[in-house]
Amino acid sequence: MTIGPVSGSLLYLNGVSVSFDGFRAINNLSLVLEPGEMRAVIGPNGAGKTTMMDIITGKTRPDEGQVIFGAETDLTRLDEPAIAALGIGRKFQKPTVFEPHTVWDNLLLALAGDRRPRFTLWARETSEEQDRIEEILATIRLGDLRRMRAGDLSHGQKQWLEIGMLLAQEPQLLLVDEPVAGMTDSETAQTADLLREINRTRSVVVVEHDMEFVRALGVKVTVLHEGSVLSEGSIDHVSADPKVIEVYLGR
Amino acid sequence: MNRFSTNLCIALILGGAAAMALLNLATAPEFGLHVPTYAVSLVGKYLCYAILALALDLVWGYAGILSLGHAAFFAIGGYAMGMYLMRQIGTRGVYGNAILPDFMVFLNYKELPWYWHGFDNPLFALSMALIVPALIALVFGYLAFRSRVSGVYLSIITQALTYALLLAFFRNDMGFGGNNGLTDFKDMFGLRLQDDNTRVGLLLASAIMLVLCLLVARYVVTSRFGRVLIAVRDTEARTRFLGYRPESYKLFVFVLSAIMAGIGGALYVPQVGIINPGEFSPANSIEAVIWVAVGGRGTLVGAILGAILVNAGKTYFTGAFPEIWLFALGFLFILVTLLLPKGVLGLLQSKRQAKPGESKP
Numbered sequence: 143m144t145i146g147p148v149s150g151s152l153l154y155l156n157g158v159s160v161s162f163d164g165f166r167a168i169n170n171l172s173l174v175l176e177p178g179e180m181r182a183v184i185g186p187n188g189a190g191k192t193t194m195m196d197i198i199t200g201k202t203r204p205d206e207g208q209v210i211f212g213a214e215t216d217l218t219r220l221d222e223p224a225i226a227a228l229g230i231g232r233k234f235q236k237p238t239v240f241e242p243h244t245v246w247d248n249l250l251l252a253l254a255g256d257r258r259p260r261f262t263l264w265a266r267e268t269s270e271e272q273d274r275i276e277e278i279l280a281t282i283r284l285g286d287l288r289r290m291r292a293g294d295l296s297h298g299q300k301q302w303l304e305i306g307m308l309l310a311q312e313p314q315l316l317l318v319d320e321p322v323a324g325m326t327d328s329e330t331a332q333t334a335d336l337l338r339e340i341n342r343t344r345s346v347v348v349v350e351h352d353m354e355f356v357r358a359l360g361v362k363v364t365v366l367h368e369g370s371v372l373s374e375g376s377i378d379h380v381s382a383d384p385k386v387i388e389v390y391l392g393r
Numbered sequence: 394m395n396r397f398s399t400n401l402c403i404a405l406i407l408g409g410a411a412a413m414a415l416l417n418l419a420t421a422p423e424f425g426l427h428v429p430t431y432a433v434s435l436v437g438k439y440l441c442y443a444i445l446a447l448a449l450d451l452v453w454g455y456a457g458i459l460s461l462g463h464a465a466f467f468a469i470g471g472y473a474m475g476m477y478l479m480r481q482i483g484t485r486g487v488y489g490n491a492i493l494p495d496f497m498v499f500l501n502y503k504e505l506p507w508y509w510h511g512f513d514n515p516l517f518a519l520s521m522a523l524i525v526p527a528l529i530a531l532v533f534g535y536l537a538f539r540s541r542v543s544g545v546y547l548s549i550i551t552q553a554l555t556y557a558l559l560l561a562f563f564r565n566d567m568g569f570g571g572n573n574g575l576t577d578f579k580d581m582f583g584l585r586l587q588d589d590n591t592r593v594g595l596l597l598a599s600a601i602m603l604v605l606c607l608l609v610a611r612y613v614v615t616s617r618f619g620r621v622l623i624a625v626r627d628t629e630a631r632t633r634f635l636g637y638r639p640e641s642y643k644l645f646v647f648v649l650s651a652i653m654a655g656i657g658g659a660l661y662v663p664q665v666g667i668i669n670p671g672e673f674s675p676a677n678s679i680e681a682v683i684w685v686a687v688g689g690r691g692t693l694v695g696a697i698l699g700a701i702l703v704n705a706g707k708t709y710f711t712g713a714f715p716e717i718w719l720f721a722l723g724f725l726f727i728l729v730t731l732l733l734p735k736g737v738l739g740l741l742q743s744k745r746q747a748k749p750g751e752s753k754p
Contacts, residue, residue, distance in 0.1 A: 199634060226636035238631045240624040247620055257637045259645045262618040311635060 151210075152177040152315060152345050158197060158207030159369075167193040168204065169369035175315070180341040182356045182377075183349045185366035186389060191349045192235065194366070195317050199232045200225040211315070223257070231313035235320045237300035241293030245284055245303055248292050249275045252307035274310065281339065282306035283332070298329040305336060315345045322355050334358045353381075365389075395694075395742065399611055402694045403604050406440070410600035414593045433592050437664045439704045440599035441467075444606055444657030446684045446700035447693060448650040451610050453682070454691030455619065456646050457626035459548045461678050462555035463654055466526035468672035470655030472562075473525060475575035475668040476509060477518030478586075482579050495577070496570045506568040515582055522659035523652045529554075530651030531644070538640035538647075543629075552675050559673035574669025581663050592664070599660045603697065606653045610693050613649065622646060683726045689736025698738055 153175040160168045168190045175181055185191055196202035197209060200222045209217040217225055226232075240248050253271055256262070279285040282302040287295065292303060301321055308316050318337070322330040334355060337346060350356050356363060356377055363380050365373040373383040380386050413436060416428040445467045452458040479494040488498040492505055511517040533554060537547055565571035584591040613619050625632050625639040632639055662668045671677075681700075688699020703725070710718040733740055 201630075222633040223636045223638045226634050232634045234631070238628055240620075240628055240631070242623055242627065243620060250617070251621060251624060251632075252635055257635075259618055259621075259641055262621055263613070263616055263645075265617040307635070 150177075151175060152179070152212065153198065153347075154208065154210040155194075155198075156208040156210075158194075158204045158209060160193065160197065160202060160204045166369055168197065171207070171366075171370050173364060173371065175345060175347065177314075178341075178345055180337070180346040180348070180359065180361040182359055182361055182363045183347060183366060184351070184353070184356060184363060184380075185372070188368075189366040190369040191366055192319060193369075195232060195319055195347075195349065198225075198317060199230060226311065226313075227257070229312070229314040231308035231311045231316045233301075233304050233308055233316070233318045233321060235323065237297065237304050239292040239295075239300050239303050239307065241291065243292055244289055245279075245292055245295070246275060246288045248303055249278055249306055249310050252310035254310065254312040278306045278309050281309065282336065298325050298333075301325065301329075301333065302336065305333075305340070309340065313344060315347070316340065318346060318348045320350055321348065322350065322352055330355055331358070353377075395692075398692075398694045398738065398742070399607065402697060403607060406600050406604055406697075410436070410440070410596055414597055417589060417593055430589050430592050433589075433596050434664045435708065437592070437596040437599045438661060439701045440596070440603050441657045441661035441664065442681070442684065442704050443697040443700040444599070444603050444660070445654050445681050446688070446696040447603070447606050447610055448653035448657065449681050450685045450690060450693055450696035451613070451653070452643075452647055452650045453685060454693070454696070455614050455622050455626060456643050457543075458643060458647060459544075459682070460551045460647075460650075461548045461675065461682065462551035462553075463650070463681055464677035465555035465558050465673055466530065466651040466654035467658035467661070468555075468558070468562075468668065468670075468677075469526045469529065470522040470658030471662040471668040471672060472569060472575070472658075473512075473518050473522035473655070474659040474662045475578075476512040476521075476569075477515055478578040478581060478663060479575050480509075480513040481581065482577065485579055486577070494570070494575070496573065496575075497568070500565055502568075509568065519659060522655045526651040526655035526658075527648050530648045534644045534647040535640075538643045541640075552678070555673050555678055556675055559670050559675075562670035562673060570669070572670065574667060574671075575662075576667040576669070578663065578666055586663060586666070595660065595664050599664070602656055602660060606656065607693060607697065609649075610653075613646070614693065618642070618645075680722070683722065685736075687725060687729050687733075687736055689738030692736070692738045695736045695738030699736060702737065 151174045155171055155173040158168055158171045159166065171190065171194065183191055183194070193202060197204050198217060200217060200220050204218060211217050211228060211230065215228060240251065250267065250271065253274060279288055282305060284299060284303060284306065287299065292300065295303060305321070321337070322333050325333060330352070337348065337359065340346060348359065363375065363377050364371055365380050365386050367389050372389060373380045373386050413428050413433055416426055417430060417433050420427045445463065449460060449463045452460055482494065484491050486495040488495055490498050493502055537550060542550065561567055562569050563572055569575065578586055580586055581591065614622070621632065621637055622642050625637070625642050629639050684699040684703045685696045686699070687703055688697065689695025707718060710721055729736060
């Protein structure tokens with residue numbers, strides 16, 4: 143497939159490959175994300191969805207290919223904290239919050255700001271920080287639970303808290319791995335609302351298994367299969383694509 | 394962490410040490426409540442162990458670094474103090490050499506090794522008791538945390554660190570007295586070490602340093618830094634994707650902890666009168682882990698409580714039933730691991746919270 147020009151894109155993956163012990167998890171993967179776009183990435187197990195996120199966030203270094211963020215930042219040269227500082231946030235598949243801390247403290251630690259020990263050792267909570275946390279609490283609908291230990295939240299609430307932590311980071315790009323896995327139907331619908339709300343100011347990549355959820359998001363869909371792009375377009379387009387039907391239903 | 398229990402702990406340490414000081418110096422030996430001098434030094438020794446336990450809890454309880462070599466920093470602090478005390482002996486040694494300690498004369502040293510220079514100055518020696526453990530922790534921690542060594546692998550290399558130091562200090566040509574270590578101390582800051590006043594002074598100094606270390610540790614763990622540290626302990630990957638560098642947090646707390654352990658060791662040596670390579674023995678470091686586990690990991694106060702309780706138990710058992718002490722210690726560790734995952738302090742706190750009409754903190 144052809145790839146658009148680098149200029150103007152927010153995230154640009156070109157010919158990315160990575161192997162683990164001879165297994166090609168990502169195989170010549172190319173993907174372009176426009177600023178402000180929300181993209182759903184689907185694909186069967188082992189299609190390379192999580193590995194793709196690992197590459198973008200610096201956890202895994204690709205064997206070959208380009209990963210460019212913004213105009214010219216080469217992400218393959220940076221590690222996780224540096225990439226996070228550039229404005230790429232990541233939500234894990236399993237909700238990952240700081241369980242011993244309160245909801246409030248989880249957001250406080252996630253707020254954009256100086257991350258060095260010499261700062262956090264003396265840092266005092268400022269009123270700007272408090273306002274910002276209040277704002278996020280309202281967005282993720284956890285305002286009443288601010289003093290609760292994050293470990294005591296329900297599964298869905300933890301997912302939202304983690305999304306709230308990503309918002310607190312003020313990223314330009316959010317990578318969200320299976321946000322509705324294990325959620326009830328009403329939680330799923332609320333999560334779709336939440337992601338659309340976030341997408342008003344930020345770009346989002348959502349990896350998801352749940353086709354209904356992807357349909358509800360109503361965004362461009364990329365189908366991954368065996369580490370490369372199988373099909374791309376609207377949900378109706380890709381679900382009518384014979385290659386996609388074969389991968390999902392053919393065996 | 395519970396503010397109330399910390400303040401209570403500080404009051405007990407300072408009050409207890411002051412009471413012992415008074416009952417030792419201001420009462421006659423015939424008086425029923427008189428505290429003999431050996432008891433003063435015994436408690437002083439427990440307080441030094443408590444400083445080590447506190448240092449260990451800071452890294453294990455709050456950063457998840459299970460150091461099985463922490464007694465190495467304690468021992469190095471002890472050696473720095475021991476070198477100062479050796480230099481104070483002067484011509485009162487067996488060989489009467491004004492410069493060279495006895496073991497050097499015995500081993501045919503012609504002059505003082507370069508690294509012994511300056512240790513006749515108490516301030517220099519004291520600062521070395523902090524700086525050398527800090528430097529070793531800095532280099533060791535930098536390499537280990539940067540390579541993302543963690544969990545059981547980190548524990549094993551900390552064990553290897555203390556074992557390597559044990560072997561090195563056993564060697565006569567290291568210039569630290571070999572197998573016998575440093576001993577036969579006479580005086581310190583111009584005061585005779587055998588005097589009751591000096592002994593009481595050391596007890597009070599240990600109590601004050603323990604309280605200072607506790608206050609510093611409490612500040613660190615309750616600061617935003619401390620909250621990041623706990624986050625690193627439980628969910629390191631998440632902190633990294635939030636933009637934190639876990640290795641710098643671990644390194645800071647590891648170095649701080651090594652300094653505290655060094656302080657503990659420096660106060661320990663004048664009170665027990667000897668420092669030898671045995672202090673580097675891996676078993677010592679593991680025993681310190683047991684103190685923290687017994688008292689309550691990740692509570693600071695629990696570490697202090699555990700160090701004092703277990704060592705008081707050790708003193709009693711090794712006197713009354715010397716052959717079963719190690720079994721008792723092992724049994725205690727199993728018991729605490731199985732029944733009291735939060736240690737003695739966890740038990741006390743859950744009792745307190747269970748009382749009706751009392752709200753959770």
